[in-house]
Each structure stands twice: as structure tokens, then as C-alpha cells.
Amino acid sequence: MLSIDFRQIGIVAGKEFWDRIRNRWVLAVAVVFTVFALVIAYFGAAQQGAVGFRSIDVTIASLVSLVIYLIPLIALILGFDAIVGERERGSLDLLLTLPITRKELILGKYAGLAGALAFSTIAGFGAVGLILSPQLNLNALFHYAGFMGSAILLGFAFLSIAVMLSVFAADRTRASGLAIGTWFFFVLVFDLLLLGALVVTAGDYGGAIFPYLLLANPADVFRVLNVFSLDEVRTLYGLATVFPEALSNPATLGGVMLAWIVGPLAVAIWRFER
Amino acid sequence: MASNIVEARGATKDFGTVQAVKGVDLSIAAGELFGLIGHNGAGKSTLFKMMLGLIPITSGEILLDGEKVNGPRFRETRRKIGYLPENVVLYDNLTGIETLYFFADLKAVPRKDCPALLEKVGLSHAASRRVREYSKGMRQRLGFAQALLGTPRLLFLDEPTTGLDPGAIRDFYRILRELRDEGVTMVLTSHILAEIQERVDRLAIMEGGLIRATGTVQDLREGMNLPLTLEIAGGAGLAEQVARVLQGIAIESIEEAGSILHIRLPREAKMPALARLATLGDTMRDLHVREPSLEDVFFGYRN
Numbered sequence: 001m002l003s004i005d006f007r008q009i010g011i012v013a014g015k016e017f018w019d020r021i022r023n024r025w026v027l028a029v030a031v032v033f034t035v036f037a038l039v040i041a042y043f044g045a046a047q048q049g050a051v052g053f054r055s056i057d058v059t060i061a062s063l064v065s066l067v068i069y070l071i072p073l074i075a076l077i078l079g080f081d082a083i084v085g086e087r088e089r090g091s092l093d094l095l096l097t098l099p100i101t102r103k104e105l106i107l108g109k110y111a112g113l114a115g116a117l118a119f120s121t122i123a124g125f126g127a128v129g130l131i132l133s134p135q136l137n138l139n140a141l142f143h144y145a146g147f148m149g150s151a152i153l154l155g156f157a158f159l160s161i162a163v164m165l166s167v168f169a170a171d172r173t174r175a176s177g178l179a180i181g182t183w184f185f186f187v188l189v190f191d192l193l194l195l196g197a198l199v200v201t202a203g204d205y206g207g208a209i210f211p212y213l214l215l216a217n218p219a220d221v222f223r224v225l226n227v228f229s230l231d232e233v234r235t236l237y238g239l240a241t242v243f244p245e246a247l248s249n250p251a252t253l254g255g256v257m258l259a260w261i262v263g264p265l266a267v268a269i270w271r272f273e274r
Numbered sequence: 275m276a277s278n279i280v281e282a283r284g285a286t287k288d289f290g291t292v293q294a295v296k297g298v299d300l301s302i303a304a305g306e307l308f309g310l311i312g313h314n315g316a317g318k319s320t321l322f323k324m325m326l327g328l329i330p331i332t333s334g335e336i337l338l339d340g341e342k343v344n345g346p347r348f349r350e351t352r353r354k355i356g357y358l359p360e361n362v363v364l365y366d367n368l369t370g371i372e373t374l375y376f377f378a379d380l381k382a383v384p385r386k387d388c389p390a391l392l393e394k395v396g397l398s399h400a401a402s403r404r405v406r407e408y409s410k411g412m413r414q415r416l417g418f419a420q421a422l423l424g425t426p427r428l429l430f431l432d433e434p435t436t437g438l439d440p441g442a443i444r445d446f447y448r449i450l451r452e453l454r455d456e457g458v459t460m461v462l463t464s465h466i467l468a469e470i471q472e473r474v475d476r477l478a479i480m481e482g483g484l485i486r487a488t489g490t491v492q493d494l495r496e497g498m499n500l501p502l503t504l505e506i507a508g509g510a511g512l513a514e515q516v517a518r519v520l521q522g523i524a525i526e527s528i529e530e531a532g533s534i535l536h537i538r539l540p541r542e543a544k545m546p547a548l549a550r551l552a553t554l555g556d557t558m559r560d561l562h563v564r565e566p567s568l569e570d571v572f573f574g575y576r577n
Contacts, residue, residue, distance in 0.1 A: 005349070011379045019367060090363040094420075097326050097357040097430075098380045099349040274330075 008100045009108040016112025017119075020078075026120045029074055033124025036066055041132060053132065056140035060147050063125075064226045067151050068219050072158040073183050075117060079162025080179035082109045083272065084169045102272045110163050110265060117155045121148065146250075150225045150257070157218035157260035158182075164264040167272045190217045211247055218260040225253045279304045279428055279459045280325065284334030287320050294320040296483040297334060302461060302476075304427075307454050309470045310463045311572060312480030318463050319360075321480065322432055325461070326357060338428060353381060356426035360433040360463075362417030366406040370397055370416055373405060374423065383424040391419040394449065396442075410437035418446070422453075429453070431462035435469065447473050467568035479572060491568060498574040500566040501526050502544055504537040506551070507560040515557050519550040 020026050040062045043051055053059065083106065086092040095105060125148050129141070136144065162179055169175035194213055214220040224247065247253065280302035287295040295317045302308045312318040323329045325336050327343030335342065341351045364373050374388040392398050395415040405413065414437050421429055435443045450460060450473070464470045470477070471491050478488040487494055506516060513530055516537070523546055526538040539547055544563070551558060566574075 007382075008380060011376070015376055019365075023367060090359065090361065091365070093323070093326075093328055094357060094359050094362065094417075095380075096328055097352065097355060098377065099352040099382070100380055101348070 004101070004107075005104060008104040009111060012100070012105060012108025013110075013112035013115065016109055017115045020113070020116035021119075025078075026116050026123070029117075029120035030124035030127070032070070033121065034127045036070070037063055037125055037128040038131065040066055041128065053135055056132075056136055056143055059132075060143060060226060063147060064223060067154065068223060069187060071121070071151055071155045072187055072219055074120075075155045075158035076162045076165075076179040076183050078113050078117060079110075079159045080166050080169075080175045081172060082106075082113065082163050083166040083268075084172050084175045085166070088172050103269050106163065106167070106265070106269050106272055110159065113163075114156050114159055117159060118152045121152050121155060125151065147226055150222055153254070153257045153261070154218060154222040157257060157264075158186075160261045160264040160268075161218075164268040164271075167268045186217050186219050191220065215247070215256050218257060221253055221256050221260065224248075225250060225257070277303060279339050280308075280461065281337045281340075282321075282325070282334070283336075285321070285324055285331055285336050286333045287317075287324055287329065288332045294483055295324065298483075298485050300478060300485060300488070302459060304459050305454060305457050306459055307450060307473065307475045308459070308461045309474035309477035310461060310480060311465070311467060311470070311477055311568070312463075313465070316480040317483040318480045319432070320483075322430060322461075322463065326355070326430060327352075353424055354427045356421035356423065356429045358414075358417050358421040358429070358431045358434055361436060362413060362420075364405050364413060364416060364420070367404065369402050369404050370408070371401040373416060374419060377420045378423050381424045387423070391422055392416075394422070395419045396445065411439060411442055414438055415442070418449075425456075425458075427458060429458060429460040429462075431460060433463055433465065435464065435466070443469065467572055471568035477568075491571070494568075494571045495566055496541065498566070498571055499541060500570055500574055501538045501540055502566065503564040504535075504539065504544075504547065504551075505562040505564055506535040506537065506558055507533055508535075508554075508558045509556075512557055515554055516551070519553060520547060523547050523550070 041053055041059045083092070086095065096102065100108075125144075129136075129144050129148070132144075133141065161182055165178045165182065166175050169178055194210065198210060214224060278301040280300065282298050282300040285295060285298045285300075286293065298321060300321075310318050310321070320329070324331050325338070325343070338351055339354060341347050343351055343355075345351070365376070368376065370392060371388060374391060375385050378385050378388055389398070389401065392401050395418050397412060397415055397419065400408065400412060405416065408416065414434070418431075418434065421431070435446055438446060453460065462470070462474070474491070476488065476490050477494070479486045479494070487497060489497065506512065512533075513528070513535060516535060517528065520537075523543050524540060525543070525547075526540070527536075528538075529536045537547075548561075548563075551561065
């Protein structure tokens with residue numbers, strides 16, 4: 001077992017991060033977040049015949065729906081190339097003859113990309129937070145910060161999955177296919193399957209484990225994490241009744257999210273080291 | 275310290291049922307310029323990757339400066355190595371100097387050493403241009419500068435002159451000679467046999483996953499006992515006179531091409547033949563002894 005040299009991780013991470021700054025990836029994603037969030041904040045209630053900022057809880061609930069679609073997609077696109085891209089271009093062999101271990105290389109790639117993603121998220125949603133701040137009290141700001149923090153964790157989880165796919169995939173084309181497939185599965189299909197199963201069994205089976213199945217999807221963990229921190233939304237969704245108390249604890253949910261970050265990355269390292 | 279900087283013993287690599295490298299023994303002494311030749315699929319790339327620790331060895335072992343490349347002294351061993359991959363791929367979005375900085379950081383080499391390396395490979399003028407704008411030859415030179423970071427004791431160069439023009443190839447070998455004078459060991463592969471035969475100290479011929487022969491170019495020629503060719507230029511009646519004086523010497527063939535006579539004869543017949551030809555005097559205007567080329571040797575070992 002070789003020791004980990006954090007300096008080597010830092011060097012790779014620094015390159016990945018600055019690459020994303022320089023090619024304006026970070027800027028582009030931040031602008032997308034800002035624009036979408038502002039549109040949602042001001043026109044989110046247009047269907048109810050009103051425009052303009054309403055309450056932070058309703059805004060966050062709308063943003064949660066946006067983020068669930070957007071962030072996993074962005075994270076998967078950001079990460080799918082990490083290892084397979086170097087391999088396909090031919091630069092991986094050169095990197096691996098240097099005094100860096102495979103573990104350090106993956107961790108460095110991950111850290112750099114995660115940094116870029118976090119930076120975009122903070123800049124994009126932070127800008128909206130600043131714009132909205134005159135209308136927010138301390139409690140609302142706290143909720144908004146919680147939303148941003150969990151959005152970052154959601155990105156980290158899908159980035160971790162993306163890096164894992166990048167290690168397993170034979171080429172970039174397959175890696176991108178796997179990434180898109182992963183997005184479809186977790187963001188579009190997973191909830192439908194759960195709901196379908198629940199309806200088919202008329203709730204006779206699995207009613208008790210249903211909430212726990214949500215933990216098998218980082219996007220759902222993110223949803224639950226945010227929805228449960230908002231009293232107004234909680235009653236709006238009517239979820240309080242079906243959800244076990246143990247799972248409404250933010251620490252538990254945060255722990256599950258952490259597992260979704262560490263798990264795929266650990267598998268990626270294991271596979272890459274073979 | 276081991277006197278052999280590269281030591282392979284029974285190094286074997288299986289890919290499923292295919293044995294790509296079949297128990298190779300190879301010793302390369304410190305300070306040698308060593309060539310590895312073989313056609314595609316002979317196993318030289320696989321052996322190269324095994325030496326560099328890029329693919330695990332199925333059985334046997336390879337030691338670099340007495341250490342396994344992926345062993346406990348992993349980082350130390352790798353800091354001694356420079357590697358130039360075939361058709362080196364670098365990062366298009368970085369400039370030349372940034373590329374070197376990145377690799378220098380990973381090798382724990384001070385960044386201030388980088389400009390001198392760019393100078394050495396003749397890329398100073400393009401230091402702040404993006405690699406995207408580099409020609410193939412410039413990329414190859416930048417890759418070479420990268421391999422030289424941290425004054426490695428052992429350089430692995432895979433088809434290093436691909437994409438270089440003749441002038442650049444000459445410069446490249448000049449740098450290799452300088453490095454050898456500094457005591458650097460170099461292992462290089464090439465498919466341009468004529469190019470490396472004048473330039474390596476020793477070479478190994480690989481075929482079918484095995485090393486068929488190892489030695490100096492001269493050793494290999496003598497080992498194969500391939501015929502030499504004498505090329506003689508002269509005036510009218512040359513052919514008849516040559517045939518007369520060489521009577522009794524085992525000659526394989528005489529061919530006349532224009533005004534030049536090509537005489538193929540076994541190596542041991544060379545000196546007696548030259549002694550007799552010297553008696554021809556003015557009839558013979560010029561004489562040239564042509565050794566079998568590395569190509570001849572190479573194909574000799576293959577067949």
C-alpha cells in the first residue's frame with residue numbers, strides 16, 4: 001500500500017480546476033444557474049396569475065425541481081471524460097509513468113472538477129441570493145444557504161458516479177452514453193418506477209420500505225433534504241405523513257449523500273488500481 | 275548499486291490466452307544507448323509498458339536501478355525515469371511552458387528549470403503559445419523536454435523521431451549523445467532501422483514476444499554471418515579483370531550496375547579479396563565495402 005501524497009492530488013486538482021476556469025466552463029454554468037434561478041424566483045408563480053418574488057420557501061421548492069434536473073446532468077457531463085478522455089487521447093500512459101499513484105490521479109481529478117462545480121454553484125446561486133437578500137430574513141437566508149449546500153453535495157454525488165463511469169467505460173462514446181443513461185435513470189425513471197410499483201401493489205407491499213428506497217437515489221435524497229427543511233413546503237407536499245421520522249433528520253440524509261459521494265469514487269479507485 | 279540499470283528476468287505478459295511477451299531476459303548497463311527493434315506486434319510496445327510499470331507483469335520481474343517500478347520505492351524510482359510515448363499527446367489548452375510546469379510539479383522539479391529545457395529542444399520561441407497551435411514535430415520536441423525534466427537517469431523513448439524532419443532528427447540524436455556523455459541510460463524503439471543503427475550502442479531484436487538477438491550492430495551482423503558487398507568503380511574491362519584476380523575466392527555473386535560492380539562475398543573472404551583487388555592498380559577507380567544493413571540483419575533473424 002502506497003501512502004497518499006496530497007501534493008500530487010493538489011497539482012492534478014489545480015490543473016483540472018484552472019482548465020475549467022480558463023475555458024469559461026465555470027462562468028457558463030454559473031450564468032445558467034443565475035438566469036434559471038432568477039426566472040423561477042420571479043415567474044415561478046405565473047401559473048397562479050402572479051409574478052414577482054413570493055416566499056423563500058416556495059422559491060426554494062421551485063429551485064429544487066430545477067436543480068434536480070440540471071445539476072446531475074452538468075455533473076455527469078463534467079466528469080464522464082475524466083479518465084477515459086485521458087486514456088483515449090493517449091495522455092494517461094504518460095501521467096502514469098510519473099511519481100503519482102492511480103488513486104492520487106483519480107482523487108486529484110475529482111477534487112478539481114468538484115471544485116469547479118462547487119464554484120459555479122456558489123457563484124450562480126449566490127448571485128441570486130444576493131439579489132434576493134433585501135427580501136430575506138436571517139431564517140430564510142439560512143434555508144437558502146442550506147439549499148445551496150445540498151445542491152453542491154448533489155453535484156458531488158453525480159460527479160462521483162461520472163468519474164466511476166469514466167473508469168469503467170472502454171471509450172468516450174460509451175462513457176457519454178452511460179452518463180446520459182445514468183441521468184435518465186436517476187432523474188426521470190427511478191421515481192416513476194417506485195410510484196408504479198407502489199400503485200401496482202396497491203401499497204400492500206413495500207409501503208414501509210418505500211421511503212427508504214428513495215435513499216437509493218441521490219436526487220431523491222436531495223429533494224427530501226430540502227423539502228423537509230421547509231415547513232411551508234412540507235405541508236404543501238403532504239409528505240410529513242408518509243415519511244418516517246428517522247429519515248427526516250438532515251444529518252442522516254447528509255450521511256446518505258456523503259455515502260453517495262464516497263461510494264462510487266471508492267469503486268472507481270478500486271477498479272482503476274485493479 | 276546495480277550496474278545494470280534495467281534488468282528483466284523471465285518477464286512474461288499474457289493477455290488472456292495470448293502470450294505477448296514470453297519470458298524476456300534483458301540487461302541494459304548504465305550509460306548505454308539501447309535500441310529495441312521489432313515489427314508491429316513483436317511485443318516491443320508491451321515490453322516497454324512492462325518496464326515502465328504501465329501494465330502488470332504476469333510472471334518474472336523487471337528491475338529499474340535495482341527496484342521494481344511499482345515497488346515500495348515507487349516515487350523515487352519514477353523520479354529517475356523520463357518517458358516519451360509514441361505520438362506523444364499533451365494538453366492542447368496549455369501553453370508549452372505551462373505543460374512543462376504541470377509535469378515539473380508532478381515530478382517535484384523546480385519550475386525555474388523549465389525554460390532551459392525548452393531552449394534545449396529548440397522551443398523557446400513558442401513557450402507561450404498553446405500546444406493546440408504546435409506542429410507534430412513541435413509536440414514531439416515538447417514531449418521530449420517533458421521527458422528530460424528532473425535530469426532522469428533512465429530515458430524511455432518510444433519511436434522518438436516520428437514526425438521530426440531530418441534536421442530535427444539530427445538535433446535529437448545530438449542531444450541523446452550529450453545525455454549519454456552525462457551518463458544517462460536510454461532505451462529507444464524505432465522502426466527506422468537505418469536511423470538507429472549508426473546511433474545505438476547495443477540493440478535487441480524482438481520477434482514473436484521473444485528477444486531473438488542482443489548485441490552491437492556489428493555483433494549481430496557477425497552473428498548472422500551475412501554476406502558483405504564490395505562496390506567497385508573503374509574503367510573498361512573492369513569486370514573481366516576483377517573476375518580474374520578473384521579466382522579461387524568464394525564469391526556469391528557479381529552484378530554490374532552501370533559502371534559499378536557489386537560483389538557479394540562471405541565476411542571471411544573480405545580480406546583476401548581486398549588484397550588481390552589492390553593489385554589491379556589504376557583499373558579500379560574506387561572501392562567501397564558495404565556492411566549488411568540492420569534491415570538485412572533484422573530480416574535475417576526473422577527468417
